[in-house]
Structure formats: C-alpha cells, structure tokens
Amino acid sequence: MGTWFTEKQTENFGITAKINRTLESKKTDFQQLEMLETAEWGNMLVLDDMVMTTQKDEFVYHEMVAHVPLFTHPNPKNVLVVGGGDGGVIREVLKHPQVEKATLVEIDGDVIEYSKQYLPEIAGKLENPRVDVQVDDGFMHIAKSENEYDVIMVDSTEPVGPAVNLFSKGFYEGIAKALKEDGIFVAQTDNPWFKADLIQQVVSDVRETFPITKVYTANIPTYPSGLWTFTMGSKKYDPLKVSEDRFHELETKYYTPELHHAAFALPKFVKDLTK
Amino acid sequence: MGTWFTEKQTENFGITAKINRTLESKKTDFQQLEMLETAEWGNMLVLDDMVMTTQKDEFVYHEMVAHVPLFTHPNPKNVLVVGGGDGGVIREVLKHPQVEKATLVEIDGDVIEYSKQYLPEIAGKLENPRVDVQVDDGFMHIAKSENEYDVIMVDSTEPVGPAVNLFSKGFYEGIAKALKEDGIFVAQTDNPWFKADLIQQVVSDVRETFPITKVYTANIPTYPSGLWTFTMGSKKYDPLKVSEDRFHELETKYYTPELHHAAFALPKFVKDLTK
Numbered sequence: 001m002g003t004w005f006t007e008k009q010t011e012n013f014g015i016t017a018k019i020n021r022t023l024e025s026k027k028t029d030f031q032q033l034e035m036l037e038t039a040e041w042g043n044m045l046v047l048d049d050m051v052m053t054t055q056k057d058e059f060v061y062h063e064m065v066a067h068v069p070l071f072t073h074p075n076p077k078n079v080l081v082v083g084g085g086d087g088g089v090i091r092e093v094l095k096h097p098q099v100e101k102a103t104l105v106e107i108d109g110d111v112i113e114y115s116k117q118y119l120p121e122i123a124g125k126l127e128n129p130r131v132d133v134q135v136d137d138g139f140m141h142i143a144k145s146e147n148e149y150d151v152i153m154v155d156s157t158e159p160v161g162p163a164v165n166l167f168s169k170g171f172y173e174g175i176a177k178a179l180k181e182d183g184i185f186v187a188q189t190d191n192p193w194f195k196a197d198l199i200q201q202v203v204s205d206v207r208e209t210f211p212i213t214k215v216y217t218a219n220i221p222t223y224p225s226g227l228w229t230f231t232m233g234s235k236k237y238d239p240l241k242v243s244e245d246r247f248h249e250l251e252t253k254y255y256t257p258e259l260h261h262a263a264f265a266l267p268k269f270v271k272d273l274t275k
Numbered sequence: 276m277g278t279w280f281t282e283k284q285t286e287n288f289g290i291t292a293k294i295n296r297t298l299e300s301k302k303t304d305f306q307q308l309e310m311l312e313t314a315e316w317g318n319m320l321v322l323d324d325m326v327m328t329t330q331k332d333e334f335v336y337h338e339m340v341a342h343v344p345l346f347t348h349p350n351p352k353n354v355l356v357v358g359g360g361d362g363g364v365i366r367e368v369l370k371h372p373q374v375e376k377a378t379l380v381e382i383d384g385d386v387i388e389y390s391k392q393y394l395p396e397i398a399g400k401l402e403n404p405r406v407d408v409q410v411d412d413g414f415m416h417i418a419k420s421e422n423e424y425d426v427i428m429v430d431s432t433e434p435v436g437p438a439v440n441l442f443s444k445g446f447y448e449g450i451a452k453a454l455k456e457d458g459i460f461v462a463q464t465d466n467p468w469f470k471a472d473l474i475q476q477v478v479s480d481v482r483e484t485f486p487i488t489k490v491y492t493a494n495i496p497t498y499p500s501g502l503w504t505f506t507m508g509s510k511k512y513d514p515l516k517v518s519e520d521r522f523h524e525l526e527t528k529y530y531t532p533e534l535h536h537a538a539f540a541l542p543k544f545v546k547d548l549t550k
Contacts, residue, residue: 006291012314018287039287057468060542193332193496219494219502219542221468226501227494254542262540265533267335267494 005036005044007051009224010194015051017041017222023118028110030162035118041222043118045086047111048161051222053086058122061188061228063255064218064263066092069151069184069232070099071247071260072239076150079103080178082138082166084155085111087123093153094125095250102131107162109135139165145178152179154187159198167198169205172233176209182236189215192270193225203274206233214239215274216263218254229270240264280311280319282326284499285469290326292316292497298393303385305437310393316497318393320361322386323436326497328361333397336463336503338530339493339538341367344426344459344507345374346522346535347514351425352376355453357413357441359430360386362398368428369400370525377406382437384410414440420453427454429462434473442473444480447508451484457511464490467545468500478549481508489514490549491538493529504545515539 008014017038024035034046042055053061066089070076077100081089085106093102104126106112112133115123126133134141138156152175159167166187175185189202199215207213210233220228232239240261247257266274283289292313299310309321317330328336341364345351352375356364360381368377379401381387387408390398401408409416413429427450434442441462450460464477474490482488485508495503507514515536522532541549 010315012293013316014291016281016289016291040285041288217494219492219500221500221502225494225496227496253544256540256543256546258540259542262537265531265537267529267534268531269528271531 005038005046007046007049015222017044024114026110028108030108031157033110033114035114044222045111045115045119047157050158052157053088053119053122054222055119055121057221058086058088059253060218060220061223062088062092062122063252064216064230065089065153065155065186065188067250067252067255068216068230068239068260068263069153069186070096071242071257072232072234072237073151073182073184074237074246077101078149080105080145080149080152082142082152082154082156083107083163084153086115086119087112087126089153089155090131091122091125094128094130099130104131104133105136105138105141106133107135107137139171139174142171142174142178147177147180149179150183152183152185154185156188158190167202169208172206172209176233176235179235184232184234184237186230186232189229189231191223191225191227192229192267192273193227196273199229199231199270200273202231206231210234212236212238214264215266215270217266217270218263280313280321282321282324290497292319299389301385303383305383306432308385308389310389319497320386320390320394322432325433327432328363328394328397329497330394330396332496333361333363334528335493335495336498337363337367337397338527339491339505340364340428340430340461340463342525342527342530343491343505343514343535343538344428344461345371346517346532347507347509347512348426348457348459349512349521353424354378355380355420355424355427357417357427357429357431358382358438359428361390361394362387362401364428364430365406366397366400369403369405375405379406379408380411380413380416381408382410382412414446414449417446417449417453422452422455424454425458427458427460429460431463433465442477444483447481447484451508451510454510459507459509459512461505461507464504464506466498466500466502467504467542467548468502471548474504474506474545475548477506481506485509487511487513489539490541490545492541492545493538
C-alpha cells in the first residue's frame with residue numbers, strides 16, 4: 001500500500017494521495033510546511049495539513065487568479081501579490097507585457113525558499129528583474145500603501161493561522177486604499193460546498209467597499225470540492241465588459257477569453273450566496 | 276476515527292468519506308453494490324467501489340445531464356434514459372412539461388430497488404405515469420429502436436463492467452438510428468484529468484456520427500477530479516443557439532440558462548482534447 005497523505009477537507013471527508021517520499025517537513029515561523037513527492041500530482045506543497053499547490057494542477061489556480069483581473073484592467077502596470085510565496089501567480093503576471101513591476105509580499109520566507117528548490121517551474125520567475133520579493137506581513141504592507149497599485153491579488157491560505165486577517169472587512173478597505181482610482185483586486189475565497197458562509201461574508205464585505213463585486217470559479221482537483229471561488233472587487237472596470245481586442249495571445253493551459261466570461265456564470269446554489 | 280470509505284480514483288489518488296453505517300452491501304447480477312450512510316454526503320450509492328451518487332451533490336449531475344439537451348431540443352416529447360437506475364435523471368426530465376413519455380432502461384434492477392428505498396428524493400419519480408421503467412440491457416434496447424426518441428441520455432457507470440459497450444462507436448451509431456431525424460443525445464464521459472484518452476476517443480467517435488458534437492462540463496465534488504464532462508451529439512440543434520425565450524422557469528440548484536452556455540466554454544486543456 002505504501003505511504004499516503006490524507007487531507008481532511010472537512011471533519012468527514014478528504015482526499016488521499018500516494019507519497020513517493022517526503023522531501024521536507026518543517027515547522028516554519030508561521031506554519032507547518034511539508035513538501036511531498038506524490039505519485040499522482042508531482043511535488044505537492046502542504047501548509048498546516050492543507051494542499052497549497054501541486055505541479056500537475058497548479059496552472060488552474062495561478063492562471064485564474066492572474067489573468068482575469070489583468071485582462072479586465074486596460075493597463076496594469078503596477079501589480080501586488082499578497083501571499084503566493086510559491087511564485088505561481090507571479091509567473092502568470094509576468095506574461096502580461098504591460099506589467100512593469102510585480103511585488104510579492106509573502107510572510108513566510110520558507111515557502112519561497114522551498115518552492116524555489118522543489119517547484120522550480122512554478123517559482124522560477126521570482127528572480128525576474130520586474131519582480132520585487134518582500135518577506136513581510138501582507139496585511140501591514142497593505143495598511144501602509146496608498147493609491148499605488150493597479151491590480152492586487154490575494155493568494156492566501158485559508159482563514160486560519162497566518163491568513164486570518166486577510167479575510168476581514170478592514171483588509172478589503174485597506175486594499176481599496178492601496179489601489180489606484182481604477183484599481184482591481186482578486187482574492188481566493190474557498191469553495192461553496194463546505195464554506196458557503198465564508199463566501200457570503202466576503203462578498204457582502206467586498207460589496208460594501210467596491211462598486212463592482214463579482215465571483216468567478218475554477219476547477220482545482222486537489223482543493224476541497226474541486227470547485228474554487230475567486231472574489232473580485234473593482235473600482236471601475238467590469239470583468240464582463242472587456243472588449244474582445246484586448247485579449248492578446250497568452251500561453252495557458254486553463255484560461256481562455258471564452259472561459260474568462262464563462263467563469264462568472266455561477267451554479268445556481270453559488271449565485272444564491274452572492275445575492 | 277471510525278469507518279471510512281475510500282475510492283481510489285486512480286492508482287495513486289482518491290477520496291475518503293466517513294461512514295455512519297453500511298445500509299446495504301450486495302453482489303447483484305451485474306456488480307457489487309453498496310449503499311452507505313456517510314457523514315458528509317448523506318446516503319451514497321457505490322457500484323464496484325465507485326461513487327455513483329450522493330444525496331448532497333446528486334443534483335449537479337442529474338440537472339446537467341437532463342436540462343442541457345432538453346432545452347436544446349425545441350419539443351422533446353419522447354425521452355430515453357439508458358442506465359440511471361437511481362432515477363435522478365428521470366426526476367429532472369419530468370420537470371419539462373413537453374415530455375410525454377420518459378423510458379428508463381436500467382440493466383440492474385437492484386440499483387432501482389435500493390435507490391427507491393434509500394434515495395427516495397432521487398428515485399421518487401420512477402412511479403410517475405409518464406415514466407416507463409424497463410429492467411433491460413440498454414445496448415440491446417438501442418439496437419432494436421429506430422426513429423423513436425427525441426432525446427437520449429446515457430447515464431452509465433464507467434467503461435468497465437456492465438457499461439463497457441456504452442462507450443463504443445457502434446453504440447453511438449445505434450443511438451443515431453434510435454433518434455428521430457432531429458434528435459439529440461448526451462452521455463457522461465468522465466473527467467479530463469485522469470481520462471483524457473477516453474474523452475478524445477468518444478468525441479472522435481461521436482463526431483463521425485453526429486453533425487453537431489459538443490462537450491460541456493460540471494463540477495461534481497464526489498467524482499474523480501471534481502470536473503465532469505458530458506458529450507452531446509445532435510443531428511440538427513446547436514446547444515449554443517437556443518433562443519432565450521425557450522428557457523422556461525425550472526426549479527434547479529445548479530443549472531441556469533446562463534450556465535447552459537457557460538458550461539460549453541472548456542478549459543484550454545480540455546478544449547484541446549476535443550480538436
């Protein structure tokens with residue numbers, strides 16, 4: 001049978017993956033970190049017993065966090081990624097030639113270091129000259145930023161442990177302040193099957209701060225329920241009113257301009273959470 | 276810890292669900308059947324160690340198999356469901372008032388009986404006067420039908436065991452013959468993460484038989500990868516050209532007219548399988 005890693009996604013349900021070997025297991029300053037070589041998903045980053053990313057399915061999350069807001073904004077020059085120490089969102093951000101600077105603020109330097117070592121095709125763009133990597137508290141970084149960013153992506157862990165502040169109304173207000181007058185932000189906001197209450201709360205909070213609030217989804221097999229939501233708050237631009245000529249060619253495995261629109265068509269029970 | 280049911284969706288990956296109790300465990304004439312009371316998903320029907328349906332997430336599959344073709348066809352009077360002994364597709368089919376007759380051909384009578392007993396809100400419409408339940412071989416039923424049905428749905432198990440014939444080119448040719456001149460069929464065609472080859476083969480086979488061949492997806496948390504595909508073969512009607520006024524009100528939890536269209540916008544790596 002061998003060794004298996006099991007994530008209990010709820011008290012009563014989980015996923016289980018065969019492990020070839022454990023590459024790292026470390027208590028960092030902020031969380032328990034495991035880097036596992038799995039037989040199905042390639043190398044897998046696990047934080048506090050939750051799958052963060054795997055080599056095989058990481059493209060879905062990273063493409064959908066990055067490209068939806070970056071195509072919605074007509075000229076995203078200055079981009080901030082909060083969290084995302086594996087570097088996957090940064091890699092996708094850099095595919096947009098208009099982006100002049102991409103700042104990554106990750107609280108846990110070990111996530112960055114181990115990702116560089118074991119997830120090179122994900123973290124490989126962190127040394128790019130357009131990228132500024134800061135090992136720092138994203139909440140504090142947002143609090144001291146004003147009228148600075150065109151697009152902010154919140155690529156956090158779940159709202160337990162180090163990321164708990166990143167799901168608060170005060171944080172969304174800080175993001176609004178940190179964005180320019182036509183800025184956009186996107187946050188990963190968990191799944192509607194097990195975390196319906198969270199999504200309702202986030203959408204309600206974001207809506208009080210941003211004139212345009214929209215939820216979209218993507219299929220991520222190693223995340224709870226496989227159906228992931230992203231919540232966008234936008235000051236000016238509607239993600240569903242992007243002119244077709246703005247979708248420049250991009251090498252992707254999940255995102256397409258057609259899917260950009262379709263991802264906002266929510267299943268009825270998810271749509272009901274956003275009312 | 277208690278008792279857990281684990282489905283190995285691949286050799287190296289699976290889902291695991293806590294079991295309150297095993298309601299039935301039986302070797303039927305065709306397969307191993309378990310009816311489990313789970314803590315997360317309610318009652319769960321398992322055939323040959325594969326999750327078929329659960330009380331909590333069954334609506335996704337059943338709504339998406341039924342409503343996409345039934346809204347694509349302008350006047351579906353005579354409908355056939357191959358497989359689907361749990362009755363969930365039939366329940367959704369009956370929501371369409373134009374349907375005069377819905378025939379269910381399920382090879383394994385035990386699936387029907389245990390579903391009636393333990394999944395009453397799924398199987399509860401099987402006694403409806405518009406429904407004709409036949410315990411019979413779906414492949415043979417198709418072979419002897421000609422110019423008879425407006426819509427055929429293939430709600431089969433995976434292409435192992437009793438359903439192996441239901442994924443063959445000969446079967447799709449039989450379906451084309453069994454359909455009227457403007458008929459439509461839909462089959463569940465597994466997931467693109469672990470069964471890419473199957474999807475490519477099915478799409479290629481269906482395309483040789485039907486002028487309009489389209490793939491759409493839905494999120495089903497208890498199915499492998501959570502991303503499920505359905506392949507539609509249509510003789511005349513394009514599912515993406517349904518006039519808006521045809522979408523009559525329907526009580527659903529997943530399907531919406533907006534999602535009807537969006538479900539055909541495939542992730543890039545899935546779209547590539549259908550080329």
